[in-house]
Amino acid sequence: MLRDRLHSQKQIRHQHRSRTRAMFHEQAAPSTRYIAIIGNPNAGKTALFNALTGLRQKVANYPGVTVEKKEGKVIFGDGSSATLLDLPGTYSLTAHSPDEKIATDVLFGKATHTPRPDFVVCVVDASNLERNLYLVSQIIDHRTPLIIALNMIDVAEKSGMAVNPQRLSDELGVHVVATVANKGIGVHELKEAMHAPVTASPKARQWSLPKLVKEECDELQTILQDAHHLSEADSFHEAIQLLTSSSVLNSHNDRYAPEVLEHVKKDHERLDSFGIDRQSVFVESRYEWIKHVCEVSRKIKQQAEETTSDKIDKVLTHKVFGFVFFIALMAMMFQAIFSWANTPMNWIGDGITALGAQITTVMQPGDLRDLIVNGALAGVGAVVTFLPQIFFLFLFLGMLEDTGYMARAAFIMDRMMSKVGLHGKSFIPMLSSFACAIPGIMATRTIESRKDRLVTMLVSPLVSCSARLPVYALMIAAFIPQQKVLGVFSLPGLTLVSMYLLGLAAALTFAWLFKKTLLKGETPAFIMELPPYKLPSFKSVIMHTWERSYLFLQRAGTFILGVSIVLWFLATYPKITNATPAEQLQQSFAGQAGHLIEPVIKPLGFNWKIGIGLIGSILQREVFVSTMGTIYNIKDAKTGMANLSLREKMHNDADPHTGMPTFTILTAICLMVYYVLAMQCMSTVAVMHRETNGWKWPLFQIAYMTLLAYTGTFIVYRIGLLLMT
Ligand code: GDP
Ligand code: MG
16 A cells, blocks of 8 residues: 555656656657556557557556556657556446546546546447447547547458548547557557647537537536536536436535536426436437447448357347247256255265364363354354355356357347346346346446446346355255156256246346336447357366355355354353253244244244344355354254254254244245345445445345345245145
8 A cells, every 4th residue: 555655656756757847848859748548448458558568567556446557658769758557448437436437537637646648549449339439429528639549440340340440530530540459550550640749629519419408508517617617628528417417416515516506406307307318318319429420430341251159149149049048058057056066065064074073072072162063163164065066156157258158148138128128238237146246236337327227236136146055055955855857857956946037037027117117217229249259268267266166265264154153152142051952042042033033934934943044144145054054053962963964954853842843845945035035145235335325225125125035935935835735
């Protein structure tokens, strides 16, 4: 941290000095200028940065955030040089993710430790012209001097598109240089263009807004200029932000003068009363103009070569077959996770039992031994046993990602998503949510429409994440009989797939519901990109899988360990003399808490022991498994059942008075359904709070998911009871 700060201070001093020098030598060749490379993620910024600077680079972090700051020196033909900054990728200047905000702040001269660039090199991916020109259009409107590096022309060419740099240059009023950054093509020409004077484009605000919107926008711009002494360009940018934003009026806001906010309020009311979606009207109007620019400057060749990817896609993205394939693939995947993981899981389980037995023989009997064996080891061990399944889950997800199939899955789901009023872009966060809702929710940052983004964030945690897998797996292994279905599928495998499908169905249903009621709005059109298929890179898939598995183990070793120890205390104290282990558990603090909520969960078929698990796992879902591990170890420690596996102990457990088993097949199914639908994850709540900037949406999410989980489980339980009698 300190080093970073010192580093950036030195940098500022350095830049300061070079600026002063520039003033003394006004007539000399342009001296050290500050140039930023900006562009969409994956447009080739870093490749171009490397080609321009060679090894003359240094990397630091932007102060206060963990975003990498990469600067380098570019040396021109005459020996003069300029400082080049590689900005984080961004799709627009109005986005708010930390990465994207840095790009915008630097461009607008608002970043504290980075000077405002003299001009920018905007890297445009020629094979994704529309999306990339969106950012260009905003930069032009902001009247920032710029040059365009039209990159990836080889990729565009291959997919049958030829972009004419001269035409594009004429349309945009900007110098355009065609490049293939990773091969160094066009880099020399780009350097020459960077050496010559660079100006802002004369073509700012070429796109037209609907009359009503334009009037309001112009008026607001004038008010902003008067009240805040903003430039024409800045006031236009602010005016769009203010007209688009819904949150600016919600809270007390002293960034803007009262007369500005007053006016914004009236504007919102007026535009809303005309049914104008303030969010999308600006986006769509800009895209209209971009469409025109693309039509003029790009030729789509009639017969683009049909690549192998295209041939495969004919089948895999087929309306019917593609969908069938997708479902079949999911079924196979979960079946494989289940059966392949079985043997290594047994090894780990045996290892943990042996370790427990070893500790028991070497240590003196007493509370400490109890805490270690029945608290810590039983709790952590119960969760760690599921490592092989987690490993296979991430292995499969990684392979699907790396082959390019994930994008196809999003494409296939796009059809379904459009029925619920969202587009395929919203499915990508949902796919990430199979791993964990946190990256899923963060992936919604790419969704432009605020309402669509919220809808996606609200439903993403319904998609079954990896933390649910141990819960499902424990219940299935203990209670779902091993039976073949239709010859190829097994009942446990199918049960697991059903849980995943239930989560997906719930997510889609609620997306549709929210879109219809709370968060109505148009969904802007979206062009799905399908990267070519490739063989997965063994190394990157294994690395990814290893990282994820390691994270899982780390959580087991820290968080779950802590909770297990606390739970052991709660399940062991207060001590009651002459009580059987079962009575002891009943009377313990944990037992009392379980009994306390038993009336609430009884209608779902759950007793107080499951209650302990439910309470414990409010923080994190896997805790349910560690809780069961701990309480069953404590309970069965002194009986002859100590050496049974957790699933066997759960299977055998019955109420000593009534003889009723704690778990039946029906309870197991109900419990899984509950975990599919319930929001048992505090980290997700924290991320929702951060991403939505308040408590309203996370609280709403907890409320609706809890209600859904409760009613859903209740209905399943009632139907189950009916079927069983
Ligand atoms: P950034 O996210 O904008 O920094 O993009 P990168 O510079 O990391 O580039 C993304 C990927 O595209 C890398 O694998 C590059 O090697 C590759 N790449 C960059 N420019 C080109 C290009 O002009 N043609 C092709 N075919 N690949 C490119
Ligand atoms: Mg980069």
